[in-house]
Amino acid sequence: MEYTEKMADKNLTIMEEFILLGFSEIPNFQGFLFVMFLVIYINILLWNGLIILITNVEQALQTPMYYFLGNFSFVEICYTSVTLPRMLINLWSQKRNISLLSCATQLCFFLVLGVTESFLLAVMAYDRYMAICKPLYYHIIMNHKICVQMVIGSWVTGIPLLIGQTYQVFSMSFCGSNKLNHVFCDMPPLMKLACGDTSGIEFFIYIDCFLFGLIPFLLILLSYTRILRTVLKLPSNTGRSKAFSTCSSHLIVVSLFYGSGVIAYLQCKSSYSGRTDKIFSLFYTILTPMVNPMIYSLRNKDFIEAMRKLFSKCVR
Template identity: 70%
Template sequence: MVGTNLTSVVEFILLGFSDLCNFQGFLFGIFLIIYISILIGNGLIILVTKVSPALHTPMYFFLGNFSFLEICYTSVTLPDMLTNLWIHDRSISFFACAIQLCFLLILGGSECLLLAVMAYDRYVAICKPLYYSLIMTHKVCVQLVVGSWATGIPVMIGQTYQVFSLPFCDSNKLNHVFCDIPPLLKLACSDTSVIEFSVYVVAVLFVMIPFLLIIRSYVKIITTILKLPSNTGKYKAFSTCSSHLIVVILFFGSATITYSRPKSNNSGRTDKILSLFYTIVTPMFNPMIYSLRNKDVIDALKQLLQVK
């Protein structure tokens, strides 16, 4: 902590769902089941994309990386939430809160970029099938994944530094389930307009631009699919892309609503539910969305689990 104003807050109290005193054990059980299902589901996706030769393609290379990213993204918040619910200690140090927010932003930005990369992969596969193997080489795929992971690191570290450079001197009670920008700005006792503007700029760079690129890719994909002469070909192409599109809508929809809500809007319960949606619920459903709607993944899972 730098400066005298910041010394008044050495830790935050994450209120979480403390108002639901009679449901702490129930919530712990629900979140524990969700976390285990996220680890198992995404872990299985990673495993099958590695061991099944039929899935050694760019599409499944990106899917495996996406599943690993989901595990990391969820692990930033859920273990702490489970600990708070179990031992009823809701305190988090100033430094730990900053670290949690930094990793949350970095991984969230990486997820947006990786979803855009996955949309581009589907665009090349459907709209330029003859050039697919030339464009989406293994080297290019690795570069796109590394770029998705690394691009946001300096920006998000800077964003975190900006937020935690604010003086928090009125209260240390964070009305949220984890350290996030909107509830932290509510606790600041100085003008936050500059930081709010920088948050919107970063949101445009790492949320809006990837989302627009995804929409652009899918407009071209759908246009190409509708021109296919065979209904079977149309169905196969749509089924390949629909899983990714569902994930995009779930993740970007809830995240956009959360970060576009004004700071003055006193709706802590709504913010908590929305944040849980894009940090926990979406990662839980991703393996089901991708596996249940993908015959190749189902076949690979059956072979892995030796189910006939």
């Protein structure tokens, strides 16, 4: 009896690789999905790359708002590149296995970049608050040094805790099947395969969600609450419409990112649904990076004008 228990415990910890099931439940659509995700990935790279290029070369866009937007687009490229290339390889080769180390690396980069994006969205909201509510102090407070420090802070704030969280997750014992019902290595499907009592790790996951998700979101809400009060006091309808136009683009991206992320992460292990989680994970890993450049460029006259100038220079 004692020997059997020891062997059972040993088998719980032996897990050299996972199998990402992805969209294996629809085998006839693998080719279509590969082409669709490839087109989406190319669009994400091109459009976000275009934003980075224009915000760096066009003098009219050398402002804090576009500096943050350029950095946000760079994060979007990195964020998508953590998951989409692997998805494309799996769809093309039909080999869905991923080693434990590769899975841990993917999860760690995914979490770090997700937190960076969350803080950058909060920084962009604060920038809009300063521009609309404190216009006289805007260029004094939001100088280049402060903007650089905000971007660096967004990148490095969550790294130590998230590396520790990743180590904590992969220190667990995984039992039964090694099949992850997901398109990449993410926290909810990994927790689903974990054995024993995972309440302690789930508690720390909720703490991280609070620190790196809820707090930035509350800061965004606070910024836009004050922006709304200020805008409603403006005497000119033109000023109101311009302010709402500038802020609405950011709010759409915030809604897509946080809405899908909350549904995916703030659910317990027992209520996890692979199919639902896969759908919502595509929202915050693919849809947001894809629509972000279109939302900001198509709704921004300055950006459209800068794009025209750049294309005319290329043509000449």
